[in-house]
Amino acid sequence: MLSSAIRLVCRHMRPNSKKNIKLYSVATQPLVVPDPDGTVQASPKLEKLYEEITSLNMIEVAQFSELLKVRLNLKDVPMGAVVSTSAAAQEEEEEVAQTVKTSFTVKLMKFDEKQKVALIKEVKNLLDGMNLVQAKKFVESAPAVVKTDIGKDEADKLKEALSKVGAECVID
Template identity: 35%
Template sequence: MSLFYQSTYRCCARALKSSTTNPIARTSCSALTRHTTSRRWQSTDVAAASSNPKISGIVDQISQLTLLETADLVSTLKSRLNIPDMPMGGFMAAPGSAPATGAAPAAAVEEEEAAPAAQEKTLFNLKLQSFDAGAKPKVIKEVKSLLGLSLVDSKKFVESAPKLMKEGVPKEEGEKIVKTLKDLGAVVIME
């Protein structure tokens, strides 16, 4: 409820309390409320009446269209007025970043797809392939320290080779681990 209506309501309530037998007070309160309400309704009527009659006629015709007819109207207006389709998501290209020709976007997409394929792989998976039988205790201890497993879990892990040791290891760290386990007698590969 707006502030104006609240003050009007309070005024009427006070008038009714002070003179419950006075019919004039009741009439004036209800007339005041009707007057403010009708004035508000009239304000929209005045705004509509003051607009261009040609535009009012177009708005009336558009309001009578079905949903399919409205969609057809929008597409016709876009084509006739050369209005580009705007993406509905939050991602928009920066102004001037789109090429002017139709063949250039396809070439740009192909370049972007070829770029990731040409990039060098930076993260590797380490897989324990096998180990020498005599080096088994040393390999178990090293796997225990690398993976943070208990001695029993490390033994089970090494005995179940070939098995994936680590995922997403940087190249330098992976090469160090491979070299360390190779010196102990194990075969570890980087995938």
């Protein structure tokens, strides 16, 4: 939140001001560099500021943001216009975009009443540890989750098997 505020502040400052030029150079430099053991050393002033900002509630954060906008004469910037400059953030966004869903859920939405008996038998055979009474209750409770956390192939096979006996299934 604070780094976004710093970027926002720096973006809207006048570059011809000496004070503002100094802020630009500070904002592009890392303020705190972690030690090799992972600890972070910061000045007492920064530590105090960090403690005060992290103790704010959401209403106070909104008020603080508005105060910065007014006092620093900042314009509202659309969220899409704020661009992350760190390479790590860009790599993380690319990884999220490339993630492939590997866990699926098969849901029984509804079924054909004429094939209810065949569906009950198929559910009993497909689901481990289910007897006919449980399978009947399960089928009648549609919509219901048949299986969760399964692979795409298994989900497709399960959906196909249930569809053959009059069930309408959805894979999420």
